[in-house]
Amino acid sequence: MKNPAEIIAQCRIDSFDLSYTKAKAWKSAGKNRVLIGYMPIYFPREIAHAAGALPVAIFGGGDRKQIIKGDAFYQSYICHIPRSIIELALDNHFEGFDGFIFPSICDVIRNLSGIFRQQKIGSFIKYFDFPQNFSPSIGGTFYQQEMQHVIDYITAITGIEVTAERLNHSIALYNKNRQLIEGIYKVRQDYPWRLTMEELYHVIRAGTVMPVEDHNEILEEIYTYVQNTAGTPQDKVKVVISGAFCEQPAVGLIKAIEEAGCYVVDDDYQLGSRMITGDIDTTSDRPLEALANAFLKQSQYSSSIYDVHDPKEFRLAKIVKDRGADGVIFASASFCDPSLLDAPIFQNAFNKMGIRYIAFQFSENINQYKVIKEQVGAFSDSIKLWEPEPDTLAVK
Amino acid sequence: MAQEAQKEKSMVLQKEMVEGLFNELTKVKETGKKVCYTFVPGNLSELIRTFDMLPVYPEINALQSAMRKLSGGYIKEAEKHAHSEDVCTYVKCDVGMMLKGNIGPTGQKLPDPDILLLSYTGCFTFMKWFETLKREYPDARVIMLHTPYQENGKMTPEMIQYMVKQLQEEVIPVMEEVSGVKYDETKLKSILKHSKEAGDWIARIFDTTKHKPSPIDAYFAGVYYIGPINIGFRGTPEAVEYYKELYNEIMDRVKKGLGPITPEGEMKEEKYRLVVEGPPNWTNFREFWKIFYDMGAVIVASSYTKVGGVYDMGWRHDPERPLEALAEYCMNCYTNLNLPQRIELLSKCITDYKADGYVTNSIKSCNSFSAGQLAMMREIEDKLEVPVGFIESDLVDPRYFSYSNIKNRLESYFQMLSQRKLIGSEKEPAV
Numbered sequence: 001m002k003n004p005a006e007i008i009a010q011c012r013i014d015s016f017d018l019s020y021t022k023a024k025a026w027k028s029a030g031k032n033r034v035l036i037g038y039m040p041i042y043f044p045r046e047i048a049h050a051a052g053a054l055p056v057a058i059f060g061g062g063d064r065k066q067i068i069k070g071d072a073f074y075q076s077y078i079c080h081i082p083r084s085i086i087e088l089a090l091d092n093h094f095e096g097f098d099g100f101i102f103p104s105i106c107d108v109i110r111n112l113s114g115i116f117r118q119q120k121i122g123s124f125i126k127y128f129d130f131p132q133n134f135s136p137s138i139g140g141t142f143y144q145q146e147m148q149h150v151i152d153y154i155t156a157i158t159g160i161e162v163t164a165e166r167l168n169h170s171i172a173l174y175n176k177n178r179q180l181i182e183g184i185y186k187v188r189q190d191y192p193w194r195l196t197m198e199e200l201y202h203v204i205r206a207g208t209v210m211p212v213e214d215h216n217e218i219l220e221e222i223y224t225y226v227q228n229t230a231g232t233p234q235d236k237v238k239v240v241i242s243g244a245f246c247e248q249p250a251v252g253l254i255k256a257i258e259e260a261g262c263y264v265v266d267d268d269y270q271l272g273s274r275m276i277t278g279d280i281d282t283t284s285d286r287p288l289e290a291l292a293n294a295f296l297k298q299s300q301y302s303s304s305i306y307d308v309h310d311p312k313e314f315r316l317a318k319i320v321k322d323r324g325a326d327g328v329i330f331a332s333a334s335f336c337d338p339s340l341l342d343a344p345i346f347q348n349a350f351n352k353m354g355i356r357y358i359a360f361q362f363s364e365n366i367n368q369y370k371v372i373k374e375q376v377g378a379f380s381d382s383i384k385l386w387e388p389e390p391d392t393l394a395v396k
Numbered sequence: 397m398a399q400e401a402q403k404e405k406s407m408v409l410q411k412e413m414v415e416g417l418f419n420e421l422t423k424v425k426e427t428g429k430k431v432c433y434t435f436v437p438g439n440l441s442e443l444i445r446t447f448d449m450l451p452v453y454p455e456i457n458a459l460q461s462a463m464r465k466l467s468g469g470y471i472k473e474a475e476k477h478a479h480s481e482d483v484c485t486y487v488k489c490d491v492g493m494m495l496k497g498n499i500g501p502t503g504q505k506l507p508d509p510d511i512l513l514l515s516y517t518g519c520f521t522f523m524k525w526f527e528t529l530k531r532e533y534p535d536a537r538v539i540m541l542h543t544p545y546q547e548n549g550k551m552t553p554e555m556i557q558y559m560v561k562q563l564q565e566e567v568i569p570v571m572e573e574v575s576g577v578k579y580d581e582t583k584l585k586s587i588l589k590h591s592k593e594a595g596d597w598i599a600r601i602f603d604t605t606k607h608k609p610s611p612i613d614a615y616f617a618g619v620y621y622i623g624p625i626n627i628g629f630r631g632t633p634e635a636v637e638y639y640k641e642l643y644n645e646i647m648d649r650v651k652k653g654l655g656p657i658t659p660e661g662e663m664k665e666e667k668y669r670l671v672v673e674g675p676p677n678w679t680n681f682r683e684f685w686k687i688f689y690d691m692g693a694v695i696v697a698s699s700y701t702k703v704g705g706v707y708d709m710g711w712r713h714d715p716e717r718p719l720e721a722l723a724e725y726c727m728n729c730y731t732n733l734n735l736p737q738r739i740e741l742l743s744k745c746i747t748d749y750k751a752d753g754y755v756t757n758s759i760k761s762c763n764s765f766s767a768g769q770l771a772m773m774r775e776i777e778d779k780l781e782v783p784v785g786f787i788e789s790d791l792v793d794p795r796y797f798s799y800s801n802i803k804n805r806l807e808s809y810f811q812m813l814s815q816r817k818l819i820g821s822e823k824e825p826a827v
């Protein structure tokens with residue numbers, strides 16, 4: 001195995017390989033293999049794995065794809081990610097992909113599924129409707145049916161029979177994946193200097209474009225590394241990032257936040273890889289039900305999940321507390337409805353709870369962030385200079 | 397001098413209905429009636445009525461505020477409270493109105509909700525909207541009815557079943573509990589009979605635009621016509637009477653060969669027949685409409701009049717399958733259709749009503765409509781070879797209505813249409 005620096009360097013390459021070389025190589029290495037692209041935020045990759053497909057996350061082109069055709073599809077007041085996804089599609093980056101999954105997160109992704117249909121991109125298009133009803137017998141049943149549709153699309157090509165055993169095996173692999181990621185976060189919450197957010201970001205993102213088995217090996221190495229390295233702490237505050245769950249900020253911005261004085265100890269970048277908290281049952285003879293229950297009962301808070309039964313502001317406040325963070329940075333993609341509509345809910349609650357925050361907007365293709373860096377720097381300084389009385393940070 | 401708008405009997409009937417509802421809303425303390433805030437697309441007005449509750453529609457309040465030039469102030473108020481400049485302005489207008497005392501369109505305070513009925517359809521913002529309201533009204537019960545999207549262009553038995561189960565096990569029990577009224581399926585069925593009938597009349601009314609000249613404007617006047625079904629009267633004998641009356645009035649115009657009524661009286665010459673996609677601007681509604689009628693343009697069909705239900709493809713509430721009918725109704729609202737379905741529906745309108753052009757009014761803060769509109773427009777242009785026009789405005793934020801921009805764009809568009817018509821008529825064989 002390579003050393004951690006080499007692994008991370010490779011992850012940097014893989015995670016932004018907009019030709020999806022590794023995924024396509026996996027497909028051509030066997031017969032009847034299926035590649036499916038899924039849009040943010042979350043998709044139960046276990047079902048694709050069990051059916052013989054490689055699920056590949058599509059996060060848009062970031063600041064690495066020039067938009068020429070995509071702007072003709074979207075007005076200026078719509079976020080950036082759909083136009084870069086269309087650009088990638090029309091420039092044949094997805095050649096060899098069999099189908100595409102559009103999770104139900106917002107109207108833009110929903111209508112993008114229609115554009116994919118209209119442009120006849122891929123042999124199947126599935127708008128994946130997550131239940132907003134959280135009763136296992138109602139929302140859970142519907143969710144299982146949604147998963148079964150995806151399985152049917154894939155197995156029509158692979159011919160694989162998705163047995164309980166296969167599904168449980170896939171669930172176990174992804175459980176392992178989530179455990180390792182959480183393990184790294186746990187270490188980082190106390191020793192964030194051991195692995196920068198930028199490094200961690202690439203390590204996790206690389207896992208969305210390669211087989212889970214390979215990614216688990218990478219994570220094992222990185223986990224061992226963060227547990228054993230010492231690193232040099234710097235005088236920085238700890239923050240949680242919230243709101244950047246779909247369109248991703250440019251890597252330069254992710255880096256700039258830490259450089260400006262904030263260690264990021266939790267975040268919702270690539271939330272899908274960490275959406276399910278804790279393990280999913282691997283012993284069930286109805287594994288789809290286990291997956292559905294996990295979504296209903298073990299999901300992280302998300303702007304796309306109806307939250308009145310479990311308000312998101314308290315859940316984020318708990319993360320802040322558990323990770324020992326000093327404040328929150330709300331980073332929303334410009335024109336991102338779910339993120340921006342949640343902002344007042346969080347901010348009004350945090351004003352009452354005494355949790356410090358700042359908010360800014362970004363766009364995936366913008367890599368000038370002097371102003372944001374100054375804002376983050378000032379935030380970090382304000383926390384360092386104005387340590388609050390301990391009880392004002394109490395989380396209800 | 398502008399001629400006064402003519403008051404038809406149907407207008408009087410509609411006014412009575414609306415005033416009656418707002419009067420009842422002011423008296424809930426005395427009558428003890430429960431109040432249910434809900435949305436237009438996918439509204440369960442029949443069910444609300446079954447439980448003798450009164451509906452409040454925040455979207456309608458927002459558009460009324462815009463027409464009364466109050467929305468700008470409300471939006472600024474919401475923005476002071478951390479609401480972004482770039483999100484749905486209906487939400488901000490509603491939040492601002494609430495922060496300023498929740499004074500409704502009649503100038504009286506609206507009662508707080510007993511129920512927030514989130515039967516949202518075709519737009520995620522509704523969900524965020526009620527998450528926001530729940531924080532403001534912690535005592536209100538929230539009911540979520542999740543409507544699956546017609547992703548595959550179909551309402552499948554699974555989708556219907558999912559909705560019916562939600563209605564049976566979650567929606568109805570909470571409504572019973574809050575209203576103190578037992579669910580009465582016979583009552584719901586009889587309400588739905590009226591809904592079915594109202595649906596028949598609405599379909600007939602909007603189909604009258606096949607006449608030349610069109611007797612109605614299916615967008616600017618159309619938004620008034622859909623008023624009763626969108627504010628809770630679907631399922632009432634009053635609504636049926638209103639639509640019957642309206643239909644008769646319209647047919648009378650057809651017999652006389654008259655065009656649509658505008659705020660300045662009857663439109664004299666129909667030069668262009670258009671299909672419009674997207675909601676209207678409410679802050680400058682009359683100015684906006686005037687640009688069209690001054691140019692002799694009449695809207696023969698619009699997608700916006702289908703947000704509260706699509707009736708022109710044959711679907712109707714089936715009183716014999718009451719809960720299934722409600723489920724199908726929700727799934728069948730315009731913004732819950734996938735893009736190919738939307739294109740098919742609008743193409744049918746263009747063909748059936750012999751439209752000369754297709755115009756998109758893209759709303760800055762409404763992704764539910766706007767995302768995908770450009771792709772729809774191009775496909776319609778290619779498929780039907782119809783000239784397309786594109787303008788941008790906002791629903792209720794006056795900052796985003798630029799009269800001169802819109803007027804210039806539309807004038808160029810009408811010039812193009814007139815040239816196309818000229819060329820078309822030259823090509824037509826001499827009789």
Ligand code: SF4
Binds near residue numbers: 080108109335337338
């Ligand atoms: S960035 Fe926000 S609005 Fe845009 S597609 Fe993603 S979730 Fe939707």
Ligand code: SF4
Binds near residue numbers: 522
């Ligand atoms: S985004 Fe559009 S459809 Fe959704 S609530 Fe706002 S105006 Fe209505």
